[in-house]
Amino acid sequence: MNRIRRHTHLNTLLFFTIISIGILILISSLLMFYQTYQQVLLQNARTNSQRTISQVSNTVNGYLEEIDTVMEILLASLKEDPDARESFFDVFFRIRPDVIAVSTYAPSGQMLECYSAGRIPRKDQSENLSLDLAVLSVSPEGYLSSPHVVNLFDSYYPWAVTLVRRLSEDPAAGWISLDISCSNLSDYINETGIGRRGYCFLMDRNGNMVYHPQQQLIYSSLKTENTALISGNEDGSYTADNIIYTVQTLANEQWRVVGVSFAADVISDSLVELGRLLLLAALLLLCMVFIISAILSRVLSRPIRNLEQAMQRFEQDTDHFLLVPYEKGIYEIRNLYDSFQHMTQRVKELMQTVREEENNLRRTELKALQAQINPHFLYNTLDSISWMCEQGKNEEAVQMVTALARLFRISISRGHELIPIRNELEHARSYLQIQSVRYQDQFTYTFDVDEECLDYLCNKITLQPLIENSLYHGLNGLVDDGEIRICVRSEGDQILMSVADNGSGMSEEQIRFVMSKDPGESKGIGLRNVSDRLRIFFGNQYTVTIRSIPDKGTTVTVHLPKILEETDYEATN
Amino acid sequence: MKPRINRISFLLFLLTGLLLFLSACGMRRPDSNQYKVFLIAKSTQTEFWKSVFAGANAAKTEYNMDLHILGPETEEDYEGQNALIQQAVKEGADAIVFSAISYTNNAPSIDEAARSGVKVIVIDSDVDSSLVSARIGTDNIQAGRMTASAVLEVCPDPMIVGIVNFAQVSKNGEEREKGLREELEKDPRTGKLLTINVITGQEEALQETIRFLQEHPEINTLVALNEPLAVGAALAVDDLDLSDSVRLVAFDSNPICIDKMREGVVSALIVQNPFAMGYLGVEAAWKLLEGQTFNPDRLIDTSTTIITPETMFTEEGQKALFFFQ
Numbered sequence: 001m002n003r004i005r006r007h008t009h010l011n012t013l014l015f016f017t018i019i020s021i022g023i024l025i026l027i028s029s030l031l032m033f034y035q036t037y038q039q040v041l042l043q044n045a046r047t048n049s050q051r052t053i054s055q056v057s058n059t060v061n062g063y064l065e066e067i068d069t070v071m072e073i074l075l076a077s078l079k080e081d082p083d084a085r086e087s088f089f090d091v092f093f094r095i096r097p098d099v100i101a102v103s104t105y106a107p108s109g110q111m112l113e114c115y116s117a118g119r120i121p122r123k124d125q126s127e128n129l130s131l132d133l134a135v136l137s138v139s140p141e142g143y144l145s146s147p148h149v150v151n152l153f154d155s156y157y158p159w160a161v162t163l164v165r166r167l168s169e170d171p172a173a174g175w176i177s178l179d180i181s182c183s184n185l186s187d188y189i190n191e192t193g194i195g196r197r198g199y200c201f202l203m204d205r206n207g208n209m210v211y212h213p214q215q216q217l218i219y220s221s222l223k224t225e226n227t228a229l230i231s232g233n234e235d236g237s238y239t240a241d242n243i244i245y246t247v248q249t250l251a252n253e254q255w256r257v258v259g260v261s262f263a264a265d266v267i268s269d270s271l272v273e274l275g276r277l278l279l280l281a282a283l284l285l286l287c288m289v290f291i292i293s294a295i296l297s298r299v300l301s302r303p304i305r306n307l308e309q310a311m312q313r314f315e316q317d318t319d320h321f322l323l324v325p326y327e328k329g330i331y332e333i334r335n336l337y338d339s340f341q342h343m344t345q346r347v348k349e350l351m352q353t354v355r356e357e358e359n360n361l362r363r364t365e366l367k368a369l370q371a372q373i374n375p376h377f378l379y380n381t382l383d384s385i386s387w388m389c390e391q392g393k394n395e396e397a398v399q400m401v402t403a404l405a406r407l408f409r410i411s412i413s414r415g416h417e418l419i420p421i422r423n424e425l426e427h428a429r430s431y432l433q434i435q436s437v438r439y440q441d442q443f444t445y446t447f448d449v450d451e452e453c454l455d456y457l458c459n460k461i462t463l464q465p466l467i468e469n470s471l472y473h474g475l476n477g478l479v480d481d482g483e484i485r486i487c488v489r490s491e492g493d494q495i496l497m498s499v500a501d502n503g504s505g506m507s508e509e510q511i512r513f514v515m516s517k518d519p520g521e522s523k524g525i526g527l528r529n530v531s532d533r534l535r536i537f538f539g540n541q542y543t544v545t546i547r548s549i550p551d552k553g554t555t556v557t558v559h560l561p562k563i564l565e566e567t568d569y570e571a572t573n
Numbered sequence: 574m575k576p577r578i579n580r581i582s583f584l585l586f587l588l589t590g591l592l593l594f595l596s597a598c599g600m601r602r603p604d605s606n607q608y609k610v611f612l613i614a615k616s617t618q619t620e621f622w623k624s625v626f627a628g629a630n631a632a633k634t635e636y637n638m639d640l641h642i643l644g645p646e647t648e649e650d651y652e653g654q655n656a657l658i659q660q661a662v663k664e665g666a667d668a669i670v671f672s673a674i675s676y677t678n679n680a681p682s683i684d685e686a687a688r689s690g691v692k693v694i695v696i697d698s699d700v701d702s703s704l705v706s707a708r709i710g711t712d713n714i715q716a717g718r719m720t721a722s723a724v725l726e727v728c729p730d731p732m733i734v735g736i737v738n739f740a741q742v743s744k745n746g747e748e749r750e751k752g753l754r755e756e757l758e759k760d761p762r763t764g765k766l767l768t769i770n771v772i773t774g775q776e777e778a779l780q781e782t783i784r785f786l787q788e789h790p791e792i793n794t795l796v797a798l799n800e801p802l803a804v805g806a807a808l809a810v811d812d813l814d815l816s817d818s819v820r821l822v823a824f825d826s827n828p829i830c831i832d833k834m835r836e837g838v839v840s841a842l843i844v845q846n847p848f849a850m851g852y853l854g855v856e857a858a859w860k861l862l863e864g865q866t867f868n869p870d871r872l873i874d875t876s877t878t879i880i881t882p883e884t885m886f887t888e889e890g891q892k893a894l895f896f897f898q
Contacts, residue, residue, distance in 0.1 A: 124835070127886055149895045151835075151886060155828040157895045183898075217631060219892040220849045221876060 010301040015293045022285045026278070034274055038267060042244075045266045046237045049194050049246040053259040056200055059188050061251045064144070067163055071178055074102060075165065078176070085115075093117035100150050100160050100179040101130070104167065107174045109133045114152060121152045128152065130162045130177045141166060142175065144254055146210050150179045161185070161210070185211050196269070198244075198261030207231030210255055230258055239263060303333045307340060314344055318351065361536045364529050365417065384438050400437055403430040411461060417537070418457040418563070421488060421495070425449060428463040428486060435471055443475050443482035450489040457563045458497065459533050465526060466499040466556045474503025474554055493562055494542075500555040506548040515546070527556070534558065607639040610858045611661035612670040612851070613654055615698065616773075617644035621800045621825050621847045624896050625696070628851025629670065636859040641666075648773035648801070649740065651675035655682040661691070668692040668858035670851075672710075673700035676744040692861045696854040697847075698745040707857045707867035711845045712874045713745050717752020720796060720822055723841035723879045724757065727820045728794045731764040735792040737782055737802045740770040749798045749824075767792065771802060778805020779812070786813055793819055800825035803842075807833040826880070826894045834882055842885075844893045846875040 077088050093099060093116070101116040109131055114121040129148045136143070142165040149157045160179040167173040185202070190213045192200050202210040207227035209218055217223040230245055235256075237246045246259035303326055314321045323344060326337040381404055388397035410427040413419045425447065432445050467484060475482030485500045506514065514527050531544040538561050548554040612629050616622050626642050633640035643661070645653030651674040659682065661669050669691055673679040680701040687693045687704030697710045724734065734757060739746040750768065757763045767789055771781040778797070782805055786792060797806035803823030807830050810819050816838040823830055824843045833839045853873060861867070878893040885894055 122835075127835075129886055129891075147897075149886070149891045154832050157828060157831065159895065159897050214631060214635075215897045216627065216848050217852065219897055220628070220846050220852070222849055222852055 010304060011293065011297055014296050014301065015289060018289045018292055019285070022289065023282070026281050026285060030274060030278055030281070034270075037270060037274070041266045041270050042239075042263060045195060045244055045261055045263065046246070049198065049244055049259045049261050050237055050248075052192060052194050053200060053246045053248050053257050056188065056192050056259075057248045057250055057257045060185070060202065060255070060257060063184060063188065064250065064252055067178070067180060070096065070099070071163055071165055071176070074176065074178065075167070078104065078167065089115045098181045098184050100158055100181055101152050101177075102179075103128075103130060103152070103177045105131055105175045105177070107172055109136075109175075112174065116152070119153045119156060122154055125152065130160075130179050131164060131175060136164065136175065140171070144252060146204055146208055147182055147215075152179075182211055186213070186215075189213055194246075194259050194261040196262075196265045198259065198265070200257055200259040201225065202255050202257055203227050203231070204255055205231065205249075205253075225258075225260070227258075230256075299329050300333070303329055303337070307333075307336060310340070318344075318347065321348075357536050360532060361417075364532050364536075367529055380438060381434050384434075388437075396437065400434060403433040406430040407434065413460050417459060417533075419460045420454065421456050421458050421497070422454040424458050424460060424463055424497075425454075425486070425488070427461070428467055431464050431467060432484070435467075439471070443471070443484060445484040445486065448485065448487040448489075453488050453490050453495050455564060456495055456560070457565075458495070458558070458560050459530070459537060462530055462534075462558055463497060463499060465530055466558075469527065469556070470499055470501035470503060470554070474501035474505070476503075490562070495560040495562055496557050497560065498555055498557040500553060502553040505550040505552050505554050506546070507550055511546050511548055515544075530558065534560070607637060608667045608859060608862050609639045609665055610641070610668045610670060610855060611657075611664075611666045612640060612642045612855065613657045613661065613672070614642065614644035615654075615672050615674050616648045617642070619800045619825075620827050620896070621845070624847035625672075625851035625854075627896065628848035628853075629855045630851075631848075632852045632855035632859070636856065638855065638859060640855060645674070648674060651678045654679055658682040658686050662686045662689055666691050667862050668694060670694045670696055670854040670858055671700065672697040674698075674743065676701050676747075692858060694854050694857045694861070696850045698743055700744075705869045706861050707873065708869055708871075709853045709857060709873040710850055710875060711745075711877050712872055713748035714752035714755075715874075716824075716843055716845070716877045717749040717754075718756045719752075719877060719879055720749065720798075720824075720843050721753045721756030723822045723843065723881070724753075724794055724796060724820070725760055725762075726881075727822070727840040728762065729820075730762040732762050732794045733765045733789070733791045734763065734767065734794045734796060735785060735789060736766065736768040737778065737785070737795065737797040737806050738768055738770050739799060739802070740772045746770075746798050753796060765791070771805070773799060773801050775801045775804045775808075778802045779808045780805075782806045782809035783813060786810070786815065786819070795819050795821045797821070797823040800827050800830075803827060803839075804829045807839055811836070811838050831885070831894060834880075834885060837882070840881070842880040842894070844878045844880050846877070846893075848896065849875040 074092075077085065089102070092102075097117070099117075101114055101119075101121070103114040103121075104112040106112055111121075111125045111128065111131075114125075129151050132143075132145065135145070142163070145162040145164070147159050147161055150160045151157060158181060160181050163178045163180065164175050167176050189200060189202060189211055194200065199213050201212040203225075204210055207230065209215070209225065209227065212218050212225065214223055218225070226240065229240060230247055233245075233247065235247050235249055237244060239245070242263045244259075244261045244263055246261075247256055249256045306324075306326070310321075310323055321344060323337075323341050325341065326334060381400070385397050385400045385404075388394075388400060407427060407430040410419065410423050410430070413423070429447070436443065436445070463486065467486070470484050471482075475484070483502045487496075487498045487500065489496055515531070516528075527544055527546070534542045534544065542559050542561060545557045545559070546554065547557070610633070612626070614622050614625060617626075622644065629640060629642065632638075641661070641664075643657045645651075645657065654674055655678075658669060658671070658679075662685075666686075669683075669686060671679075671683065671693055673683075673695065676699060683693055683700050683702045684704055687702065687706075693702070693705045694707045694709065695705050696708075699708060699710075724732075728734075736750055736753065738750050754766055757766060767785075769781055769785045771778050778801055782795070782797075786795070786809060795806055795810060797803040803825055804827050806821055806823060810816055810821050811833060816836070820840045821833075821838060822841045822843070823839055824845070825847075826842060826844050830839055830842060834842060853875065857867060857873075867873070878889075880890055880894055884890040
């Protein structure tokens with residue numbers, strides 16, 4: 001488990017890949033969206049501001065027109081009977097509570113009359129702020145003042161704007177001034193908001209403040225407006241220091257309405273909105289990733305993981321491994337499962353086969369060895385030797401003993417199964433030597449060996465059983481001299497070793513019987529043993545063939561691969 | 574392996590949820606969460622204080638706060654102010670914008686309020702407390718010096734100065750007189766400096782000043798150090814018909830004083846900026862409650878202007894003298 005933990009898991013990989021790709025797409029699309037959104041918002045803010053300012057200008061224009069109308073009425077009434085004036089002004093001030101005072105002046109600027117709502121003007125009017133002769137010298141037809149303090153009265157100093165006009169068409173006539181409180185104007189301006197914090201104010205052409213919603217803050221130097229910048233510009237909308245200024249000049253050409261709105265408001269609001277959107281999208285993405293990873297885990301990573309675990313189990317305990325079949329899910333994974341299942345079955349079969357063959361080999365080898373130590377053979381041989389000794393045939397006895405010793409040495413061959421053909425021939429020769437002594441030269445034997453084959457390997461005790469068969473079955477009933485011919489030759493990539501006799505031969509049936517006879521049933525080791533060992537070692541194509549003609553003889557041929565090293569045989573398999 | 578992934582995912586999920594929640598919370602401040610601010614003034618009657626309230630209301634509107642304006646019966650009633658402080662704390666004030674009648678006698682109440690977690694901002698006149706968070710107002714010593722310079726502009730030689738100061742031990746009056754005396758004593762024309770302390774009220778000031786001028790007929794220069802005193806002194810000089818022989822320099826911009834200035838009774842007015850005090854005081858309360866800090870040992874000086882009959886109707890003079898409504 002530790003070994004697995006250190007590695008990246010498929011599930012984790014999928015999870016984080018989906019998350020990072022999702023977030024990347026999300027952020028980039030939101031950023032792009034934000035860029036365009038911001039532009040649109042700014043444009044919207046400007047349009048909004050312009051619309052608002054145009055409304056305010058209309059209202060203020062209307063207000064100024066209204067004052068002009070009031071002035072017309074005043075001028076008309078002043079031309080009428082002076083006796084009716086008292087009652088006229090009585091009504092007038094009641095209708096227009098925003099009018100502070102109406103004053104008339106001689107052409108010199110000397111105050112003639114002053115009417116107000118119940119207030120008595122001061123006697124000394126030397127510094128009257130309601131009539132500015134300096135301005136009149138520039139515009140003799142009259143003017144609209146900026147806000148100023150009305151100082152016509154005692155202990156009452158309201159702020160007002162003053163409209164000044166000539167009393168009549170006559171250029172030598174005096175003037176009339178109308179002091180109007182800023183309250184109506186301030187109502188319009190104060191109520192106008194642009195965006196969250198935006199507002200508007202009135203200024204004159206020179207950038208002097210006329211009315212500001214926070215006029216007193218400006219008078220107290222707690223707030224400033226960048227009027228210098230605005231007065232230098234034409235009407236329109238422009239941005240400075242993240243503030244959108246919208247300017248429109250009023251119909252009187254004197255005052256301008258300025259709208260102030262904050263781009264930062266628009267942007268920060270949209271940023272907050274965007275942030276909320278981003279979070280929502282991230283949350284949705286997360287949910288989606290959960291679902292997707294759950295699905296992927298079900299259809300992809302879980303089966304793969306199961307497969308991986310199955311492989312581990314297979315690795316640890318092949319014999320008892322049983323794969324749970326996987327029937328639904330993705331085609332590829334199902335295929336993988338099937339292939340794995342086939343593979344495990346095949347491996348199990350193969351292992352079974354190998355194990356069985358190993359057992360067989362061990363058994364047949366043992367049989368071959370047991371056959372060598374066949375007690376009858378040993379007794380007979382030893383009898384022969386003892387008989388020779390008695391007869392004084394010491395020379396022959398020595399030969400016999402030597403042959404027997406060689407026979408056994410080669411049989412054992414230090415446990416090797418494969419021995420050089422040279423040795424195998426030596427073994428066969430020793431055996432024949434012993435047997436020919438025993439059978440009193442009833443048969444002859446010849447060797448026909450291709451010299452170049454001598455170094456190749458063959459299974460030990462291959463020729464001896466065949467010779468034994470020829471002696472006991474082929475030549476046994478023969479009156480004439482039997483003949484055994486042992487032949488070794490190379491043919492293509494094979495080596496053929498054959499034992500031929502001129503004995504009684506076998507019928508087809510006999511051949512089949514001999515080939516199929518279970519090695520366990522016979523005393524000797526027989527053909528079956530030889531052919532089994534050949535097959536186990538070199539494969540099915542290497543075998544023993546029998547060619548036999550009844551009453552003529554039998555030839556048994558062993559087919560061998562050309563092998564020089566004992567380990568080479570595995571390669572041929 | 575699977576439980577681990579689930580745990581990570583679960584944590585991520587929680588984290589995102591938390592973020593969403595927090596951001597949703599941070600995005601809007603409910604209106605019910607307004608800061609509750611009390612402005613406790615020295616008076617609710619004078620033009621000066623009306624201006625302060627106008628400034629405070631402007632800031633209240635701008636910063637969307639719950640502002641309560643309170644003041645005692647008279648400008649001597651520090652006990653009334655202490656009671657108002659306790660009332661404000663009881664009503665759950667987040668901040669108190671305070672102007673002390675008494676430098677010393679208001680201190681314990683202010684300390685107590687500050688200790689209970691209320692931010693205290695002092696405007697106009699100071700209180701002897703180390704727990705005040707910000708101080709805003711006129712630099713009174715400087716205002717005293719300005720008064721001296723205005724006096725020296727108009728005074729005859731030699732001059733005998735009568736100072737009409739408040740009766741209550743107030744830091745404002747003390748400092749103004751200190752600055753005034755310092756400057757005047759430097760000038761060779763200064764003969765004598767006399768002071769009377771008068772209860773801060775128009776009527777009292779009028780009577781006391783008349784008595785003062787009658788007791789000391791040698792006085793040719795009169796200085797009144799706050800608005801009610803200024804009105805009283807101006808009326809006294811007018812009543813005694815001494816406007817030709819006595820120069821009057823007075824504080825603040827009461828309309829009566831302005832009238833008297835136009836009539837030639839008042840030679841100069843030292844005009845403070847009460848609107849700014851009110852506005853900045855309440856604004857400071859908001860800033861403090863939002864986590865900003867001020868140095869309470871450094872006064873935030875609101876501007877002070879000298880207005881003379883020549884400058885009173887200039888553009889700047891109008892702005893300084895007359896409140897825009």
